[in-house]
Amino acid sequence: MEPTDLPDLPIRPLLGDIAGTLAARGSLVLVAPPGTGKTTLVPLALPGRVVVAEPRRLAARAAAARMAGLLGEPVGRTVGYSVRGDRKTSKDTRVEVVTSGLLVRRLQHDPELAGVDTVLLDECHERHLDADLLLALLLDARAGLRPDLKLLATSATLAAERLARLLGDAPVLRVEARAHPVEVVHAPPARGERVEAAVARATRQALSEVDGDVLAFLPGVAEIRRCAALLGDVDVLPLHGRLPASAQDEALRPGPRRRVVLATAVAESSLTVPGVRAVVDSGLARVPRVDHRRGLAGLATVRVSAAVADQRAGRAGREAPGRVYRCWPAHEHGTLPRYPEPEIRTADLTRLALELACWGVPDGTGLGWWDAPPPGALDAGRSVLRALGALDGRGATERGRRMADLGLHPRLARALLDGAAAVGAHTAAQVVALLDDDRANEGVELSVRHADPREVRRLAALVGGRNPGGERGTRGRRGTGGDPALVVALAHPERLARRRSPGSPVYLMAGGTAVELPPGSGLADAEWLAVAVADREPGRAHGRVRLAARADEELALTAAPALVVEEDDVRWDGDVVANRVRRLGAIPLSSKPLRDPEALRRALREGLRAEGVGLLRWDADGLRTRERMAFLHRVLGDPWPAVDDGALLEVVDLGDARRRADLQRISGEQVVRRLLPWPAAARFDELAPDRLEVPSGSRVRVDYSGPEPVLPVKVQEVFGWTETPRLAGGRVPVVLHLLSPAGRPTAVTGDLASFWRTGYPQVRAELRGRYPKHRWPEDPMTAPPARR
Structure with missing residues (x-):
């Protein structure tokens, strides 16, 4: 032409x-x-x-x-x-x-x-x-x-x-388009109004103000269905990629009456919807997103970019002047991102990783990229491929190439190949067709009756009853009740999930992420689930199950034998926990007590590190011995060692201790004394005496708990004492806390001679009236000391 x-x-x-x-x-x-x-x-x-x-x-x-x-x-x-x-x-x-x-x-x-x-x-x-x-x-x-x-x-x-x-x-x-003018009207949603309600309201406004058909953009199929229900008295045609070809063609042909076409992003470009004079734009789109840390991948609803908003608006002016109704406030338009976020930055890259491996460049280096795939996401995709047997150290395996040829996500390809061998090609194809179009399912519980029959026939023909070499452990399961769940688990073994506690709607997936069943799901009595789709909304503690099938432990072990591990769980959790645990990924299956003395001692030491040596038995003598040692380490240093928790942990002899209660039988004082340095230890009582003799003849205990040693003693017991006692070989003076007859502090001094001259007269004046039966001599330097 x-x-x-x-x-x-x-x-x-x-x-x-x-x-x-x-x-x-x-x-x-x-x-x-x-x-x-x-x-x-x-x-x-x-x-x-x-x-x-x-x-x-x-x-x-x-x-x-x-x-x-x-x-x-x-x-x-x-x-x-x-x-x-x-x-x-x-x-x-x-x-x-x-x-x-x-x-x-x-x-x-x-x-x-x-x-x-x-x-x-x-x-x-x-x-x-x-x-x-x-x-x-x-x-x-x-x-x-x-x-x-x-x-x-x-x-x-x-x-x-x-x-x-x-x-x-x-x-x-x-090339410049001969575009017709398009008037912009902002019709933001009311407070709390859902997107489909806002679009339905703006659509009715468009129908009343503009001649011709209305093209409305919504983020997904579910919103299209709900919006269509709100526009029940209008000729409504859906337009999205999951529709049969005949239904898509109907939306792309002019009709005898005014129409409202409710579309996803498929109508943004590449094709013309005839007769459109008004566009209603929700301002939202559904795009692939993946949470690598939680193992959740799916579709997220995001704001469109300014470029996409302009393209959508342009649909109203293709054939004549038109109008676009934007369901967001005018002042928010300037905050839209300029261009769409490239999928390669945010999507699951498992399929991309398989294609690169088949091309011979598993890491994608040497290729000319608009945006290179993020290394972390690509590594995550390769890890999945290795687990599926699609990738080895040399690149794509023969199995991997077979999976790639199916044109499905590698997880779904694995489910189709191994599922056909385990439950038959037709059943496997039904489940895979539904997983590839999870929006076709109604409700949370997976039902194969919602699968597209044409797609089921196509997928079944790809594996056509042949044995494609499924992995061991995927054959021989009797009965068909769990067949859909088995195929789901083959696609997502890390999403096998078990209820956390009886009656709880929260399940723990094998991958370690907690997910919650929504109310009324029909699965509330299931102990095990094979989760097909789950997501997590910002601010929620758990993920949310979107699509799942009933499973059981036998099915889980059949579908995911590689996730089964036996390990010793020995740790401190307020007391020693010591079990031999069998797990399916993060899901506990069974637990038996472990009696490994060395492992138990490791857990006890972990507890001592976490909670301190206060777990040992400490009497007053033991605490004072530790304080005396700490004093000598502080003022003399070497050879006197530190006696902090870390130092004591090095010399604790746990003996036959097995649990927290056993630690109370270990003397803290004996642990401290193991650190005494020899031969310097012979001078321990000399350098840091437990008690000091005062002029009255009493032996008073020295308090080492503070930054300096303190001797608390009654004033009458030290009459005539002029030399302040010194410790640590004369290096450190003792601080005297001079007490009243009732044992209350009346003065603090480190210089007795000065106290008798200047401080005592004031103490005498204050206390002799309060305690008249006690001696308060005018000259304390010559008065005999007394205990009573």
């Missing part, structure tokens, strides 16, 4: 330049907004065989149908498509539209892409994981095998510079 025969869209005058630039330079970046014809006109104008890679199946089928319609031909003749589970091509097909993931698989089997002249990578700005991987592999293939392969990358946003550099400093061609 000549360019002049094509519709008069903005890109038509540039088709010759595009083909000429590609022929001369081999690569080109085309920046053109939706509605310019970049997806449907450019492929038809390029010479040779053209493969168009679309990020979504719906977009691939719609683009092929549109191009075939321009040629006046059925799909499958000059223009065809290939998506997972559906293909319409023939020997005459020159332009083939495929999904990015399918082209990755084709490239793995034929790195030269024999017979292909040009690959058009459409909607690169969306930054889907498969599209980023495809770009990296195409660049690698072109560098080594197909230098003549032409690459044309299209984008609806202006962020094309990095893409152009990746393509070898490719030229950038920009």
